[in-house]
Amino acid sequence: xxxxxxxxxxxxxxxxxxxxxxxxxxxxxLFIVLVSLKDRTPDSAPLNGVYNSGLxxxxxxxxxxxxxxxxQDYIEKTINNKIMAGHSRAAIYxxxxxxxxxxxxxxxxxxxxxxxxxxxxxxxxxxxxxxxILRTQPIVLCVIAVYTALALFVTTIVNSKSYAVxxxxxxxxxxxxxxxxxxQVITEDKAEKALAEEQGKNIExxxxxxxxxxxxxxxxxADPQSQVCVLSEDRYPExxxxxxxxxxxxxxxxxxxxxxxxxxKDIK
Amino acid sequence: xxxxxxxxxxxxxxxxxxxxxxxxxxxITYFISANGAEILPLHNINNDLECAxxxxxxxxxxxxxxxxxxxGAEYFGGAIRNKLICGRTRREIYFASFGAVALGMLIxxxxxxxxxxxxxxxxxxxxxxxxxxxRTVFYDIANLSVLxxxxxxxxxxxxxxxxxxxxxxxxxxxxxxxxxxxxxxxxGIGAVLRALINVIPYGQWxxxxxxxxxxxxxxxxxxxxxxxxxxxxxTAAGLHLMEKKxxx
Numbered sequence: 001x002x003x004x005x006x007x008x009x010x011x012x013x014x015x016x017x018x019x020x021x022x023x024x025x026x027x028x029x030l031f032i033v034l035v036s037l038k039d040r041t042p043d044s045a046p047l048n049g050v051y052n053s054g055l056x057x058x059x060x061x062x063x064x065x066x067x068x069x070x071x072q073d074y075i076e077k078t079i080n081n082k083i084m085a086g087h088s089r090a091a092i093y094x095x096x097x098x099x100x101x102x103x104x105x106x107x108x109x110x111x112x113x114x115x116x117x118x119x120x121x122x123x124x125x126x127x128x129x130x131x132x133i134l135r136t137q138p139i140v141l142c143v144i145a146v147y148t149a150l151a152l153f154v155t156t157i158v159n160s161k162s163y164a165v166x167x168x169x170x171x172x173x174x175x176x177x178x179x180x181x182x183x184q185v186i187t188e189d190k191a192e193k194a195l196a197e198e199q200g201k202n203i204e205x206x207x208x209x210x211x212x213x214x215x216x217x218x219x220x221x222a223d224p225q226s227q228v229c230v231l232s233e234d235r236y237p238e239x240x241x242x243x244x245x246x247x248x249x250x251x252x253x254x255x256x257x258x259x260x261x262x263x264x265k266d267i268k
Numbered sequence: 269x270x271x272x273x274x275x276x277x278x279x280x281x282x283x284x285x286x287x288x289x290x291x292x293x294x295x296i297t298y299f300i301s302a303n304g305a306e307i308l309p310l311h312n313i314n315n316d317l318e319c320a321x322x323x324x325x326x327x328x329x330x331x332x333x334x335x336x337x338x339x340g341a342e343y344f345g346g347a348i349r350n351k352l353i354c355g356r357t358r359r360e361i362y363f364a365s366f367g368a369v370a371l372g373m374l375i376x377x378x379x380x381x382x383x384x385x386x387x388x389x390x391x392x393x394x395x396x397x398x399x400x401x402x403r404t405v406f407y408d409i410a411n412l413s414v415l416x417x418x419x420x421x422x423x424x425x426x427x428x429x430x431x432x433x434x435x436x437x438x439x440x441x442x443x444x445x446x447x448x449x450x451x452x453x454x455x456g457i458g459a460v461l462r463a464l465i466n467v468i469p470y471g472q473w474x475x476x477x478x479x480x481x482x483x484x485x486x487x488x489x490x491x492x493x494x495x496x497x498x499x500x501x502x503t504a505a506g507l508h509l510m511e512k513k514x515x516x
Contacts, residue, residue: 017430035452057441060437064434067430068426068427075426162336165433166429169433169437
């Protein structure tokens, strides 16, 4: 499998879609720093959390880059060559997952480096403790892995690769939108409840509202994009462990399903 | 050019994805128009057409895939080369394909409008409905000109689909970000961002949707002129690129 990973990495680094993704992840935090510069005063607070700013749309980038990179394998029949060379289907699928995951992590690292290179000299060192930043990194990795597993799964199961690209990109966009919406709804609900508790009031909810809040709660816990929103608060989330466990379970389920499908697939 | 346009239309009306798209446009718009006020977590809904406007984003989203798949097949099957050998000019091919997909989009907008009006319980006055539909037509055509440019100039179908959908995602994210940044910046940068939002088709959609700030929208005639001018410029650029292209 090592040879597959090495070969996949060398192809990935030459891929234009990967390069575009890298450019976006490097330029976006610089853009944020540039916008913040306008209101900078000598005693401005450091730009805490800017190193994670690219995470907001890393899912969309993963959706595009994974589907194009892996879709190209099918169109150019490289996948047939790999099978003929004696590699097992499980090794091919897992190596694709590892390669694309490494690519996405590199994008995120580039974002953190470019953000820090611009933000620290201009606004000073982050006040968030380093231990806190490091503690959030496993969640960041899990979020990236969930998006990668999802995009790879869709690209594998859809036969026509144009449709696979579209399905992967629209699915990641749907996950993105659902996560953002659930984060907004749950945060507003928490704030409302806190305010009511402060004022000694009791909020009565209808059965339908309770059900809706339960659904949003499940999406809030499981959706990688809502986890990204929680991480943007720049502290280790209250339910951080739950997030990691949910993500690992999601990765295991999605990857197993993709692997099962790929092993039974008739590759022409 | 009429027979080329006719053949594109005949192929498009038989395309399963297009038929599915029309059905989905009707069902989704009708559902959102009829139930949006109850199910959407928004507090600023005045009438049901506003919910249907949210659903109208599905039209450019659908065409970002359909245009790439439909026009990409021209290269994949070698049809474009055959048309050139038969003596058709690149200009004819470009305009016929653009015209056919534009007709497809107009039909989808008509389906969307019909579903919105049928499903709505509360509607605004007629002039607002007409203005909304006309603006939707123009910004969707402007967006379509970008998609045709991409599809007619990228031979690889997968790459063409990826670029087209990325253009949808990127411009959607860009206008949301620009709107957020407008609140933080001064008048100078704010004016530039406002102009940019009104130039980008998705910005025009955002400026008249429930999740956007309606105060940033230019007046309807100005938006229509911007869309028409950008459609002409982008089409001219696309044609220029295609005429210089080496078609294999």
